[in-house]
Amino acid sequence: MTLPRTMRALVKEQPGVGMTLRQVPVPPVGSNDVLIRVRHAGVCGTDLHIWEWDSWASGRLKPPVVIGHEFAGEIVQLGPEAEAAGLLALGDLVTAEGHIVCGDCHPCRTGLGHVCRRTRIIGVDRDGAFADYIVMPASNVMKLDGIPTEIGAVMDPVGNAVHTVLAGDVPGSTVLVLGCGPIGCFAVGVARAAGASLVIASDFNPRRLEIARRMGAHVTLDPGSEDVVARVRDLTGGDGVDLVCEMSGHPSGHNQAFAAARLGGRVNFLGTPSRTTEVDFARDVIFKGLTLYGVTGRRMYQTWQQMFRFLRAGQFDPRPVITHRFPLEQMAEAIQVIKDGQAGKVILEVAR
């Protein structure tokens, strides 16, 4: 196959709102890299921040950057070292870990590559996946082996959920998921697949609660009309839950998390708040003997191995969470359905 010289790409061209679809050069392939023809890509809350050019985005991105970090596609070219390794081949359908890490810092050398000091994230710190082609280091690439690219395109956020839920002792446990955006809904399904005995999900949005129920939540709660902490205590014999997955990123979610966790329990934080939370460490952390854990990315690559197992065994199916599909040209519409709060996971269909 002859590769074209240029390709379509959604580019953050300069500071300010929006992105631009334009022709850019197909990126060059380094010695340890592979070039992937993107088929499906997932739109993430992060992409919304970049579109809106909020304070996080303006502090981090250096335009022009091709956006997008969730994707799956087909290998169309391999660099010489990547080819020599013999692990990947032309035509392989793959997805990839979007955190490109140094492999040399203390975290990387001790199994904590997900918090590498020098992480570069595709679609944020270097060019990303909302494009016809993306180049990735071979070590970050994972073969789908039969998993459809549509599902492959959401394995990045599914992996966030797997990391969050399995950073706890789940079989036979009681789990509260606070916030039922796509990752929260994935977390519900992962908790069920991992043998949780009770999964409670909470969100203000009834459509999201409906998806959470489809993913297996035993109970869904609306904090707008119910006292979440009181209901959780009631459902757990007064104890509170073993594990809270905090996916809302709201200070009110944090406070619910502390209050709803049982003595000696655990709160794993994934939802990234835009402001600070007042924490009563004496009452809420110390006297309760809680463990708190901040979740970044995916364990590299334990999370991926667990995720492949769940998906291949049919224990977990992310598809009920996928509610919208758009072509690459309709990114503005994709952003709009997310902003409207009516979407689960939104997918871009880049190629067949």
Add this chain to the structure above:
Amino acid sequence: MTLPRTMRALVKEQPGVGMTLRQVPVPPVGSNDVLIRVRHAGVCGTDLHIWEWDSWASGRLKPPVVIGHEFAGEIVQLGPEAEAAGLLALGDLVTAEGHIVCGDCHPCRTGLGHVCRRTRIIGVDRDGAFADYIVMPASNVMKLDGIPTEIGAVMDPVGNAVHTVLAGDVPGSTVLVLGCGPIGCFAVGVARAAGASLVIASDFNPRRLEIARRMGAHVTLDPGSEDVVARVRDLTGGDGVDLVCEMSGHPSGHNQAFAAARLGGRVNFLGTPSRTTEVDFARDVIFKGLTLYGVTGRRMYQTWQQMFRFLRAGQFDPRPVITHRFPLEQMAEAIQVIKDGQAGKVILEVAR
């Protein structure tokens, strides 16, 4: 030996400042209990809160209560079931875990008795150890087997330090102790005994830093004149420390803790703050991949086993932290030296 009917005891008789030394009945011994003649008792910051009758004390204590929860002494009477068990005997020199737990709640049944739902703490929720005699459930009592009662009397706070430090992976690690009160200084010694490669201690008080150095701190820092976080980064090749032991209980300590911990590191909180802390979860917990842990009491009874090992092997000696000794009659003086901030650990000499 014939036991007297009454004994001296420091009693919180009613709401308000102070305590009263007066004669009270020697407590009756239940079937599973032992009666202990107190020799040495330790004065804790908690006792200061009770003396001052702050909001925590007034919300928790129901006067009259005999105060004091750190002690060691001699067994002078055993209840019939305690005697039948054959594990303790008249004349044994002992100390005791002061948290009396139910043994039946979910935490108790899963190895987390230190956060039992129904914990009753001696000297707080029931009569304590600033008295000639104290009655304790036999299961809470530990034989000293040659450890002097003066050291036995501080094993409760040493145990707090052991719990805090060993709730981390210490051999070869870098440790920052924030706050060098008695438990902070004990933590320094425990971290050294457990094989930490670098122990940094921080406090505003130069006398406390001097004790920390005597306990083995490689480096001591004064936040009044030094940038603690910058110094910690400098001492750790820019990484930050593996483990922070937060013993200060101050919001500023919390913020230093988050900033000084390395990516993927751990912060264990023991110092109990009197007010809330504003936490930037996104920057300080989530993106750093931190684990936080709230430390209550001592693991029952792993902490005690580890502590006995350290003490008996001579790996850890708490005595440099003990700076003052008073008879039971001079509790006011004991409280004063603590309030003056010039004391390490203060001991009451109750009997020979």
Add this chain to the structure above:
Amino acid sequence: MTLPRTMRALVKEQPGVGMTLRQVPVPPVGSNDVLIRVRHAGVCGTDLHIWEWDSWASGRLKPPVVIGHEFAGEIVQLGPEAEAAGLLALGDLVTAEGHIVCGDCHPCRTGLGHVCRRTRIIGVDRDGAFADYIVMPASNVMKLDGIPTEIGAVMDPVGNAVHTVLAGDVPGSTVLVLGCGPIGCFAVGVARAAGASLVIASDFNPRRLEIARRMGAHVTLDPGSEDVVARVRDLTGGDGVDLVCEMSGHPSGHNQAFAAARLGGRVNFLGTPSRTTEVDFARDVIFKGLTLYGVTGRRMYQTWQQMFRFLRAGQFDPRPVITHRFPLEQMAEAIQVIKDGQAGKVILEVAR
């Protein structure tokens, strides 16, 4: 209710084969004890060893002893301390942990009560449950809270399976169960409930494999006609399984376990062999980086908490394993169906 003075009990009266059903005194109730009217009791392989008076039995038991350690029933009397504790009440339907431990030795004090140095097992070291009444320390007693006594009577061996399976990291893992006696079949169900992605069960006996399939085994293997290790490798992409639960107690099972475990995998041993196994530590343990774990009893009481969660949530149902029911008078028949190898779990119906 007035209690009778005497009761029926299956007694090992003297060395030699068999047991005798006879009238014995109802046991006295100590201060911390409860007396339980037995409704259902489970017959275990251990009871068969005692019946047959094999070398293990003759080395351990001191006749006369009432046999039986798996049971559930109703509390009919409480000792004064047990009553004062307020946790159990007349009429409660309960089961119990049959290992009565000292609470004082190093294992007991560090969360390893299941290997207490002074364990006394009911029906082995002291009188057991094949009787109308049994006396138990209150701390060993667990309320069924709606679980039928028939299921309560098998929670001891279900707990063995829970201990074996959950002493591993199960969600998303591949599990091989070697030996499909009752505990092996329970282990299959527990592995499924805990989120294993692939559960393979192996046994020579087609009836047992049928029960294993009903408990959720994805694949069953007959070592008489199939190469178990080759099939396991084939089913796991050549890797071998993450976790082997060795329930057969045969040296051939041990060798299959080592060969079928993946590099860096885990083998948990519960089946107690009657003879030694030749182990090639270099090839099978060291170069494979395996972890091996010997399973005794149940974690006290984490295993029970996990088991109650699984049972109450309906994630695990042991009933397909129960194949036979006999009245107390037909113990000889119960022993015979076990010896014939055609039984799953055999239950004695002691009272209504």
Add this chain to the structure above:
Amino acid sequence: MTLPRTMRALVKEQPGVGMTLRQVPVPPVGSNDVLIRVRHAGVCGTDLHIWEWDSWASGRLKPPVVIGHEFAGEIVQLGPEAEAAGLLALGDLVTAEGHIVCGDCHPCRTGLGHVCRRTRIIGVDRDGAFADYIVMPASNVMKLDGIPTEIGAVMDPVGNAVHTVLAGDVPGSTVLVLGCGPIGCFAVGVARAAGASLVIASDFNPRRLEIARRMGAHVTLDPGSEDVVARVRDLTGGDGVDLVCEMSGHPSGHNQAFAAARLGGRVNFLGTPSRTTEVDFARDVIFKGLTLYGVTGRRMYQTWQQMFRFLRAGQFDPRPVITHRFPLEQMAEAIQVIKDGQAGKVILEVAR
């Protein structure tokens, strides 16, 4: 610096006893590789097996192979990708992990690279370090940052000891080291550095016991004249030790390990036996609730990080174990002192 075309190398040229020192080409440097001028190299028991051409060696090696896997030296050339990564530079003094792993198999992807399915060991499966130059993948190379190359040359076996000892919970624990060859003696020092409360070392050879004492053993035992298990029980209050490090590779060592470990304890196996051991799993593993672990290589690269910390903090000094130094030309003499059993660690001085 201009590199020579050829170099000295100790080569296993063909099946049979011995090795040959001869001129071979300096190896070519791949894109991700570095070329290292060897200064010091360690002689390992493995090299003795290869010299003697025992059954393991003849089954694994494909002559001709340059021998040697323990070394340190200076970087003299970098491949283009290794140079571009910017982590290593000409003139860096370095050592290296000798297991070259695939990075792609299940163990590699889940933090268990030390048991990679496709491991290639230098000096065994590909050319090694008993030569003037060796080529290594950059990812395997570790900067010494001030540690002398003589110590760098023994970090491979020190890492074996660190892996063995720290695969346990060491602070405050009791440790038995069975077998005081170099790695056993290193293990003694590592256990002390990591806060063990009691370290007992056992070996038939009094010279090795003398080295073990210099490395910090509290007690040394000679199985030729003492009952090791009885002495260990005596020294541990009858309990046995928390952790056994089995470094002897003898069936008799295995049996002592099982008997000397406490209930619920741990045995880590590093010594590779040349024959099988009869294991009584019921008595020695299951009823004791033991955990056994097979140690291969070093955790990649947690073990290295821990080792650097211990070495740089001065907590651990391997030098008392180094007893002999030879030039590359005297390999036969080096082999002889090892065979005579009078050596600790033997070093080859390859260059200045």
